[in-house]
Amino acid sequence: MSDSHPVDFKSYLQRCIFIFVGVLCAIGLMIYISYLPPHYSWAFKVALILCVASINAFLVAGFLMHLLSEKKLIYTLLVFTVFFFVGLMGLTLYAMQDFPMGTMMH
Amino acid sequence: MEIPYTVKPRPDTGIYNAKVGIWLFLASEVMLFGGLFSAYVLLRVGADEGYWPHGWLDVRLGTLNTVLLALSAITTLLAWVACKVGQFGRFKFFHACTIVLALTFLGVKMYEYHDKWIHYEIKLKDGRFADGHMIASDDTSVTIEGRYVTDEKALYDLRSQGPIPRDEIKISRSDILSMENYGPWHNTFLALYFTLTGLHALHILGGTLVIGYLWGPGSRMWKKDPERFTNRIEVSGLFWHFVDLVWIFLFPVLYLT
Amino acid sequence: MNSEIQQFPPSRHSTVSHEQEHGHSEDAHHQENAHHEPNFWQKYIFSSDHKIIGLQYGITSLAFMWLALMLMLLMRWQIAHPGKPVPIFGPVLASILGQPAAGGVISPDLYNSFGAMHGTMMIFLGIVPLAFAAFGNYVVPLMIGAPDMAFPRVNMASYQAYFLGSLVMFVSFFIPGGAAQAGWTSYSPLATSIPTHGQLFWIIGMVLLITSSLLGAVNFIATIIQLRAPGMTWMRLPFFVWAQFVTAFLLLLAFPPLEAASLMQLMDNVAHTSFFLPTGLAVGGNLAHISGGGSPLLWQHLFWFLGHPEVYVLILPAMGAVCEIIANNTRKPIWGYKSLVYSVLTIGFLSFIVWAHHMYMTGMGTKISTFFQATTMIISIPSVIILTCLFISLWGGSIRFNTPMLFALAFLPMFGIGGLTGLPLGFNLSDVHLHDTYYVIAHFHYVVAPGTIFGLFAGLYYWFPKITGRKMNEFWGRVHFVCSLIFMNIVFMPMFAQGMAGMLRRMSDGGANYSAAMNSRAGADVVGGLSDNMMSLHVWILWAAIALGIAQIPFIINLFWSIKHGEKVGDNPWQATTLEWQAPTPPPHGNFEHVPHVYRGPYEYSVPGHDTDFTPQNEPERPVGSKVSLATAH
Structure with missing residues (x-):
């Protein structure tokens, strides 16, 4: 938080417009990727779209939630949370894929 | 003894209590939606070939809602900044925008739910399928606006088919084997769609109630303790941004892929 | 530091003076303090204290x-x-x-x-x-x-x-x-x-x-981060606070996936979705009318993602309480305070990535089983470190064997049995044999019943004087302890044998029908049939369990009786160092009369040169010629 120096409403407004344009671009890009012709596989499209969504999320979290100027405590908390989330999703997915040979149904 | 650091940040952490609280809460929300997203990924990866729907949801409405939420995130931030610089009038304006945007979002969402609710897949006794939106039904027949298909798979990937015909079709009840609307029971995609967006909509509703309270009766605190009030706006704003963040991922995984 | 103190204005009145003033200046304080005149409902039902x-x-x-x-x-x-x-x-x-x-x-x-x-x-x-x-x-x-x-x-x-x-x-x-x-x-x-x-x-x-x-x-987390004196x-921080801190994190991050899973199961129940229902599910011999495509294993993953941290949610607070009581009753600093802290943090971290050792029998592949087996074995290390630290802390202490200490001491071997018998369940090879048998029941009950519950009993007897100003009766406390210890073991020890003999859990007749059928087919030594010896243990367990139930009656009576009639004690009856004992008894609303200032670590017992054998955390350093603190604080 920027308690030390005075806040200027105008500069915030400009920054917000900038971010909003960025978010709109990201949305547009995602839709564009989604409508790429069918010879791009869905897996490829999903991966690309999720990358763009992550950038979009970074804009929101970093600037709107002012995480970029946040304290170490909050970072630490979020790093652990993201780690456990990745563990939950990753290990579960891996466990579901890693069946003993010859037992998969299809 | 009074509880310290309710307004001023604690020197060694640099944060006031409520901000620690909201970030902890958001961390647990990450895990809550994380569990649901894990379920999404897992069920999608495990779905039978060709039976994962594409293009079932209206991208135009989804985009509209995404923009609405993004805009509301901006107004939320500006409302907080307005509080910080002591411009109460601006705060009132921006948060009024937030509330209107949020309610519009919910309205659009309701329309989309309704659209799925009246959308029926009808299995006919001759092996064909009729699929479309219910216009009228009585004891003897059902009228839908839609089309016939011979292979059920054709109902799944709508993206690769070009424009979908919407003819008025009248079907006699005696020809119908079974019919089911596009509710959460219809298939896994819709189950996920309704559960994820439903939970998200509940968050929107909760956030709107909180912001509405702070905008209306809660804003009396501005006169007594502007700093504490500004903190409340910040904390509720953080929650609102998180809800926007969830939608940023919900939109592509449900509407675009 | 001084500027910090000024932020807490010392409260103007303790409760006692508050009540005295109550009579003659009712209106004066009406606006100052919202908790001025709490009626029964505000004070005990809708209290925020x-x-x-x-x-x-x-x-x-x-x-x-x-x-x-x-x-x-x-x-x-x-x-x-x-x-x-x-x-x-x-x-x-x-x-x-x-x-x-x-x-x-x-x-x-x-x-x-x-x-x-x-x-x-x-x-x-x-x-x-x-x-x-x-x-x-x-x-x-x-x-x-x-x-x-x-x-x-x-x-x-x-x-x-x-x-x-x-x-x-x-x-x-x-x-x-x-x-x-x-x-x-x-x-x-x-x-x-x-x-x-x-x-x-x-x-x-x-x-x-x-x-x-x-x-x-x-x-809890916000309190511990923000409100430390x-x-x-x-x-x-006393180890108990560390334990609660880690526990709170486990609850914060491990519970939400189960909430997500519960919501999905709710949808399965109410909206007839198929999150966890596979294609082709038959119920009662008929094909279920569902859309299918769900995954039963998904529930298990989400459930056990909570389920395993949950085990540590159960055990860590008890460990914390036991640690406080052992330090207090051995009258010496806890051995390896830092190791305890790092161990409990490691446990908290690792407990998120061991969950699928509950699922070896679901047909998981060898690679992922090996991963979970490895993390499971690793997590036993910090648990053993904690137990070892607590055991070593006993060394050379002049131990006071009061009721809280007896329970705390019993916790150590009981939790040891529970923990060590978990290792064969963590190895996927031996788990294939032991999975879903009474062995599992015995294992986790040793952790939770004579483990956690003993730790909690210890805590109840220990903190009771702070809550009421009176001690619980020592004699009946000991009766409660001895009977509980004996009968707990008679209840759970035979289950290890039953489980290894192949008795499955969750059979409503204890396996009688199953055994009878198997034994009549090919004599008593057929695989799966349970011998009469094993079956007869059920009766032993029944009577020991009843005795265990009866053994809790002295505790219940003691608990209520002591509120009014227990031996009256002062603010710090156990001569303890931690801050809760430096507060008035029972602590008023707002807890302390002045903001306590902490000068030392939590376990400064028997510091050489000090005139008592305990040095409270809020006792200032002596100016000249004072002894340097021995505890781990810095």
């Missing part, structure tokens, strides 16, 4: 633990004497529950309900609320020198959500079809297929309980 909330949690959870114990006794009767009416309680049950308990006999359906609810109640309505919410609420703010929790009203909401959840669970016994029957793990599709609304109640109850612990966890650095 952390101590009252702690007591609310404590009383409710003890009541549910007693109820869950009763369920267990009824189940043990059914296991030992299948199909025979339950003496004394049978007719009562038949009149309350009707058909499922017709003639006072516990039907298999009712047995399943009792089994599911025994587990659910003991864990979610009993031990978590008692260990985490009750002790944590009462003790943690006092220990860190805080006036209350960071968010008192959230704290109140947390208890109310818990109470509502427990009510929903309790009511589910009396609905048609009875309570949930799918075990405390509520595996799908079983949980969705049983035609009773009990499961619905279970899920709604769980969502409420999870919400409650979520609010509690946020509150001046000078209370992280490495000066």
Whole structure:
């Protein structure tokens, strides 16, 4: 938080417009990727779209939630949370894929 | 003894209590939606070939809602900044925008739910399928606006088919084997769609109630303790941004892929 | 530091002076203090004071633990004497529950309900609320020198959500079809297929309980981070606070996936989705009318993602309490304070990535099994470090064998047995044999019953004087201890043997039918048949369990009797160093009269050169010629 120096409403407004344009671009890009012709596989499209969504999320979290100027405590908390989330999703997915040979149904 | 650091940040952490609280809460929300997203990924990866729907949801409405939420995130931030610089009038304006945007979002969402609710897949006794939106039904027949298909798979990937015909079709009840609307029971995609967006909509509703309270009766605190009030706006704003963040991922995984 | 102190204006009145003024200047204080004139409802039911909330949690959870114990006794009767009416309680049950308990006999359906609810109640309505919410609420703010929790009203909401959840669970016994029957793990599709609304109640109850612990966890972490008294650095925190801190993180991050899973199971139940229902599911011989495409294993993953951290939620607060009591009663600093802290942090971290060792039998592949086996083995290391530190702390101490200490000491070997017998379950090869047998039951009950519950008993006897200003009766405390210790072991020790002999859990007749069928087919030594010896152990266990139940009666009477008639003691009857004992007894609203300032670590016992054998944390350093502190603080 920027308690030390005075806040200027105008500069915030400009920054917000900038971010909003960025978010709109990201949305547009995602839709564009989604409508790429069918010879791009869905897996490829999903991966690309999720990358763009992550950038979009970074804009929101970093600037709107002012995480970029946040304290170490909050970072630490979020790093652990993201780690456990990745563990939950990753290990579960891996466990579901890693069946003993010859037992998969299809 | 009074509880310290309710307004001023604690020197060694640099944060006031409520901000620690909201970030902890958001961390647990990450895990809550994380569990649901894990379920999404897992069920999608495990779905039978060709039976994962594409293009079932209206991208135009989804985009509209995404923009609405993004805009509301901006107004939320500006409302907080307005509080910080002591411009109460601006705060009132921006948060009024937030509330209107949020309610519009919910309205659009309701329309989309309704659209799925009246959308029926009808299995006919001759092996064909009729699929479309219910216009009228009585004891003897059902009228839908839609089309016939011979292979059920054709109902799944709508993206690769070009424009979908919407003819008025009248079907006699005696020809119908079974019919089911596009509710959460219809298939896994819709189950996920309704559960994820439903939970998200509940968050929107909760956030709107909180912001509405702070905008209306809660804003009396501005006169007594502007700093504490500004903190409340910040904390509720953080929650609102998180809800926007969830939608940023919900939109592509449900509407675009 | 001085500027920090000024931020806490010392409270103008202690409770006593407050009450004295009450008479003549009623109006003067009316606006200053919202808690000026609390009536009964404000003071005890809708209180936002952390101590009252702690007591609310404590009383409710003890009541549910007693109820869950009763369920267990009824189940043990059914296991030992299948199909025979339950003496004394049978007719009562038949009149309350009707058909499922017709003639006072516990039907298999009712047995399943009792089994599911025994587990659910003991864990979610009993031990978590008692260990985490009750002790944590009462003790943690006092220990860190805080006036209350960071968010008192959230704290109140947390208890109310818990109470509502427990009510929903309790009511589910009396609905048609009875309570949930799918075990405390509520595996799908079983949980969705049983035609009773009990499961619905279970899920709604769980969502409420999870919400409650979520609010509690946020509150605890924020309190410990933000409200530590001046000078209370992280490495000066008592170990109990560390344990609660890690526990709160486990609740915060491990519970939400189960909440997500509960919501999905709720949708499966109410909206007929198929999150956890596979294609081609048949119920009662007919193809279920569902869309299919779900994954039963998904439930198990999400459940155990909570389920394993949950084990540490159960055990860590007890470890913390035991650590405090051991330091206090050996009159010397705890050995390896830093190792304890780092161990508990490691446990917290690792407990998130061991969950699938509950799922070796689901057909997981070897690679992922090996991963989970490795993390499971690694997590046993910090647990052993903690236990070892506590054992070494006993070395050379002049130990006071009072009731809290006896329970704390018994905790060590009991938890040791429970923990070490878990290793064969963590190896996937041996787990194939032991999975879902009585061995598992014996293992986790050793961890939770003589482990955690003994730790909590120790805590109850230890902190009782702070709550009431009186000690609990020492003689009856010892009777309670000795009887509990003996009968706990008679109940659970034979189960290891039964499990290794192949007795499966969750059989309502204790395996009688199964054994009879197997033995008649090919003589007594056929695989799967259980010998008469093994079967006869059920009767032993039944009577030991009944005796264990009876052994709790002195405790209950002692608890209530001592509130009014116990031996009166001062603020610090155990000559302890931590801050909660430096507060007035019972602590008033706002806890301390002045902001405590902390100068030293939590366990400065028998510091050479000091005139008492304990140095409270808030005692200032002596100016010249004072001894350097020996404890681990820096």
